[in-house]
Amino acid sequence: MITGWVIYKEEDKKRNETFISWMQEAASRRGMILEVVTYESLAVTLSGREAMFPGRPKPDFLVVRTCTPWLNEAAEMRGIRVFNCSKVSRIANDKRLSHAYMNCLGIPMLPSTAAHRKSLHYMSPSYPFILKDPFGRGGTGVEWIARPQQLNRTLKDELLMQPVGGQRGRDVRVYVVGGKIAGSILRESQTDFKANISGGANAVFYELSDADKAVVHTITASLKLDFAGLDFLLDEEDGLLFNEMEDAVGCRSLYMNSSVDIADVFMEHVFSELV
Incomplete structure (x- = not known):
């Protein structure tokens, strides 16, 4: 057995x-x-x-x-x-690596810079901008920086820096199992620039366009994704902008908003890989 x-x-x-x-x-x-x-x-x-x-x-x-x-x-x-x-x-659990990898594939994204906390004092960024802990999950370690004084707060040494962009408080999570799209969820927050369910965002099932599917296929053709979540911001025309990849992706919003039993889909993939 x-x-x-x-x-x-x-x-x-x-x-x-x-x-x-x-x-x-x-x-x-x-x-x-x-x-x-x-x-x-x-x-x-x-x-x-x-x-x-x-x-x-x-x-x-x-x-x-x-x-x-x-x-x-x-x-x-x-x-x-x-x-x-x-x-x-490795790629999914370090936002710096995931952005570098997706950039090599030509996946649309916001301008992204890896920086040490101390280097921020020698840079001249345009305010506001976003700082992220490269190892943060579920929206943790994400800071909206509106003025220089905020750089004096306690920040992680290793950071990912991005301009403010995309539609505020809206993103799309695409669930991938065995390299195939299992379902997608649109997450929306009326109170925060982040759209995390744990932070109170709403979620609905989301139909990907053919252009969206082509973006996802470019990723799955390059990376063997057994079970992962691909998170995208939305540009002004609702196009996908890569945001992050979740290796141990949470599935509560998919179960709440669809009939997809992703645990069963995943175990079928595991079984097919082993027999």
């Missing part, structure tokens, strides 16, 4: 218990076992010839939902199939 682990950090496991159970049920319907393992409980052998996970049977696959690319890559070195692969995890 095919046995895999889905890995969460302890605090995220508690918030995702329902989604985890849906994945486990979907795996079971295909004759697979999906065990939940917390990141904090793992001891990983990196030297010698011992088992990678001492005291535990070697899993056939890993679903890593912890935004820790090193674990994806270390497991791949031991011959374990990982969803997503380490390349995707």
Whole structure:
């Protein structure tokens, strides 16, 4: 029997218990076992010839939902199939890398600059502008900078800098499973320039245009996306502007606004990759 682990950090496991159970049920319907393992409980052998996970049977696959690319890559070195692969995890979990990669593909985006916090005092940016923590998720670590005095506040050392752009408080999340579009959600906030569901934004199912699908296809043709979210701002003509990629993407808004059972879709992809 095919046995895999889905890995969460302890605090995220508690918030995702329902989604985890849906994945486990979907795996079971295909004759697979999906065990939940917390990141904090793992001891990983990196030297010698011992088992990678001492005291535990070697899993056939890993679903890593912890935004820790090193674990994806270390497991791949031991011959374990990982969803997503380490390349995707590295690119998705560092906004600087994701923007650099998408730029090479010709994907539309706002002008983006990687900068150290100290370098901001030697630059002459046009206010207002946006500063982002490259490793932030779910809208965390995103600052609207309207005046120089705000640069004295506590900021991360490593930053992504962008001008204010796109339609304020509106973005589109495209869910991709096995390189195919599984569904898309439009998120809108009336009170914030960010459109995160956790921040109170509204969400509705969104039909992508042919031009939108072409943008997504350019990305999926280059990157092997097992299960990811592609987030886009909207320009004034509703065209897509790449914003970020979520490796451990949240799916609550998709379940609330569509009939797509993405846990089942994902487990079907996992099964097809392993048999």
